[in-house]
Amino acid sequence: xxxxxxxxxxxxxxxxxxxxxxxxxxxxxxxxxxxxxxxxxxxxxxxxxxxxxxxxxxxxxxxxxxxxxxxxxxxxxxxxxxxxxxxxxxxxxxxxxxxxxxxxxxxxxxxxxxxxxxxxxxxxxxxxxxxxxxxxxxxxxxxxxxxxxxxxxxxxxxxxxxxxxxxxxxxxxxxxxxxxxxxxxxxxxxxxxxxxxxxxxxxxxxxxxxxxxxxxxxxxxxxxxxxxxxxxxxxxxxxxxxxxxxxxxxxxxxxxxxxxxxxxxxxxxxxxxxxxxxxxxxxxxxxxxxxxxxxxxxxxxxxxxxxxxxxxxxxxxxxxxxxxxxxxxxxx
Numbered sequence: 619x620x621x622x623x624x625x626x627x628x629x630x631x632x633x634x635x636x637x638x639x640x641x642x643x644x645x646x647x648x649x650x651x652x653x654x655x656x657x658x659x660x661x662x663x664x665x666x667x668x669x670x671x672x673x674x675x676x677x678x679x680x681x682x683x684x685x686x687x688x689x690x691x692x693x694x695x696x697x698x699x700x701x702x703x704x705x706x707x708x709x710x711x712x713x714x715x716x717x718x719x720x721x722x723x724x725x726x727x728x729x730x731x732x733x734x735x736x737x738x739x740x741x742x743x744x745x746x747x748x749x750x751x752x753x754x755x756x757x758x759x760x761x762x763x764x765x766x767x768x769x770x771x772x773x774x775x776x777x778x779x780x781x782x783x784x785x786x787x788x789x790x791x792x793x794x795x796x797x798x799x800x801x802x803x804x805x806x807x808x809x810x811x812x813x814x815x816x817x818x819x820x821x822x823x824x825x826x827x828x829x830x831x832x833x834x835x836x837x838x839x840x841x842x843x844x845x846x847x848x849x850x851x852x853x854x855x856x857x858x859x860x861x862x863x864x865x866x867x868x869x870x871x872x873x874x875x876x877x878x879x880x881x882x883x884x885x886x887x888x889x890x891x892x893x894x895x896x897x898x899x900x901x902x903x904x905x906x907x908x909x910x911x912x913x914x915x916x917x918x919x920x921x922x923x924x925x926x927x928x929x930x931x932x933x934x935x936x937x938x939x940x941x942x943x944x945x946x947x948x949x950x
Contacts, residue, residue: 619814619827620878622779624772624895647760655764659757666753667722670746671715677739678708704736722750771885772894774799778928781877781898782907783855783866783935790855790940794898795909796881797848797927804883804892807845810834811853813860814897816874830860832877845883847913847922855940865939866905875900906935 620626647655678684683703707730708714717730721743732739778795786793798804810831817828834853843849855861864875881894907930912923936943 619876620895620897622896624893626895644756644760647756648763652764655760659761662753662757663722666746666749667715667718670722670742670749671711671718673742674705674708674717674739675711675714677704677736677742678714681736683708684710702733702735704733704739706731706733718746721746766888766890771800771888771890771892775804775881775892775894776927777879777881777894777896778909780902780904780928780930782904782909782930783861784906784908784933785935786852786854790936790943791852792855792861792877792903793850793852793908794879795848795850795927796843796845796879797922797924798845799924802886804845804881805886807843807881807883809843809851809879809881812878812880814876814878815860829878832859832861847920848924848927850909851879857941857944859940862941863939865942866937869903869905870900877903904930906932906937908933 619628647658650658681704683705705714705717708717713730720726720730732743734740776797776799781792781794783790783792785791796809811834813830813832814827815830817825819825832853834851843851853859853861855864877898879896879898883892884890885892910926910929910931912926912929914921914923938946
């Protein structure tokens with residue numbers, strides 16, 4: 619259901635209400651892949667330049683600027699002082715297109731300029747500047763959001779490749795390790811877990827992806843964590859746990875069992891909320907092992923050895939379910 623890189627293994631098909639995506643164009647642009655975004659970025663400018671280039675050419679054609687420019691090219695002295703064009707130095711559609719680019723990107727080479735002869739030309743100049751500013755704002759905002767998306771920060775939030783089940787304080791616990799590779803912290807970080815498996819109700823309704831929240835515990839209590847160094851997050855397998863009746867013998871027979879881990883928090887440097895996800899299938903859960911320590915004190919500072927981040931060692935662990943372990947304790 620969720621991959622190791624946090625991507626959800628879900629394909630959306632037969633969506634009939636495609637128009638809803640156009641109601642939120644900005645988010646749609648941000649969600650597009652980079653080649654499509656750059657293509658739209660380029661085409662939006664080219665189309666606006668061509669559109670206004672055509673408008674400038676029509677203004678010059680309607681005012682007679684093109685005919686007069688042709689006559690001046692044949693005889694530069696003919697009517698040079700008597701005729702005032704709407705836009706100077708427009709001889710063809712190519713020159714109108716170049717003037718459109720100069721107006722929108724404010725290059726201003728100085729060879730072409732709008733005169734006070736045509737109020738319509740002044741109005742088009744104002745409209746094109748406003749349209750250009752809007753396109754710039756949308757496209758630059760879109761590119762900024764794509765380069766600073768929250769999932770980029772999640773790339774440096776790591777989870778152990780395997781989860782383990784072992785005794786802790788005399789109780790069977792499901793454990794995993796989480797860490798942050800950056801020095802900038804994740805503020806108000808919270809972590810939660812869900813078990814996803816196929817279930818059937820008493821009425822015979824089959825739920826292919828039933829999501830069940832499971833209670834977690836961590837060294838600082840609650841779901842909030844202070845992720846300044848790698849932490850071991852664990853879930854106590856008690857009578858309220860979906861793992862209560864799982865033993866090492868039948869663990870790998872639960873092919874539909876998947877435990878999803880979700881870490882959320884606010885990026886300290888940008889203030890953007892980020893989320894990192896991973897999951898553990900049945901064959902990725904190691905029974906009777908625990909994580910090796912990776913934090914040590916050196917020269918008055920705490921040092922973290924990430925080369926041992928996912929290393930585990932075998933420890934004595936009962937080969938029975940948590941239910942059987944509690945029943946044995948109650949008998950004793």
